[in-house]
Amino acid sequence: MSSYASVKALHSSLPSFSPTIPTSVLPYIALVFLSIFFALTFTFTTLPRSKNPLPELGTGLLASSLAGAGVVALFCTLGVYV
Numbered sequence: 001m002s003s004y005a006s007v008k009a010l011h012s013s014l015p016s017f018s019p020t021i022p023t024s025v026l027p028y029i030a031l032v033f034l035s036i037f038f039a040l041t042f043t044f045t046t047l048p049r050s051k052n053p054l055p056e057l058g059t060g061l062l063a064s065s066l067a068g069a070g071v072v073a074l075f076c077t078l079g080v081y082v
Helices: 003-015 028-047 054-077
Strands: none
Touching: 028 054
16 A cells, blocks of 8 residues: 555645646637638639649648647637547
8 A cells, every 4th residue: 555655645746737738828729720721621622623632632631630620729618628
């Protein structure tokens, strides 16, 4: 039981968790990321098809990444901490 007591003492002496990004900034991050995502999606869907798929792939990957980060920021804003 000495190991449990030492772990309990260590746990109580450690500082509480503090996020690197303040929670007050999360709504703005969600708004910006999701707005850019919708703009890129509009651009991606209205451009004519080209023979080179790299620009479309790059736009799609960037839009997908921004959508994922924006949805996570939105969930954390609403109190669903993922």
